[in-house]
Amino acid sequence: MNIGNQITAILNSIENYIEHAPAYLFPIKLLGWLVLFIALMVTNFIALAKWPFSAISKRLNKQELMAGDPIDITTDEELQKVLSEQATVLVDFWAQWCGPCLLMNKAVTNLADAYAGKVAVVKVDVSLNSTLSKQYAVKGLPTVVVFKNGTEVLRKSGSLTKSQLEALVR
Secondary structure (H helix, E strand, O other): OOHHHHHHHHHHHHHHHHHHOOHHHHHHHHHHHHHHHHHHHHHHHHHHHHHHHHHHHHHHOOOOOOOOOOEEOOOHHHHHHHHHHOOEEEEEEEOOOOHHHHHHHHHHHHHHHHOOOOOEEEEEEOOOOHHHHHHOOOOOOOEEEEEEOOEEEEEEEOOOOHHHHHHHHO
16 A cells, blocks of 8 residues: 555544544544644645646656556546546546645556556546536545446545545446
């Protein structure tokens, strides 16, 4: 398991504990929310620092799409084409400057590789494609939307591990 999956799993377990802890543990719940807030801020600062370098690198290192790679989508026409050709499509709405998105990036890439030929994995960078994010009512990042036979069946916001992503496409 990579470091992004480990961090995401820990933060998800803290969030789950906070949601299900009894009310009399409010001070502990408050501490948990503080930890989550700090983790979010740190990951976002790291993502913002990496953003210009990754954008330049992405432009300079254009690579051919290989089987098992996520498909970068920039227009609704491209997305509709994928939705019409594939029975199951997972769309990851993300941004280069979003820390939780970067934590989840490796999990999305691993899912695309593991489910190559069965599930199409699509990535939409909302900082470059705000029209698509508005059209699909994406309110928070990262947001994952699962389509079956062209119809949205599931939507989940927040950073997810590979096993959580796998559960969404089963």
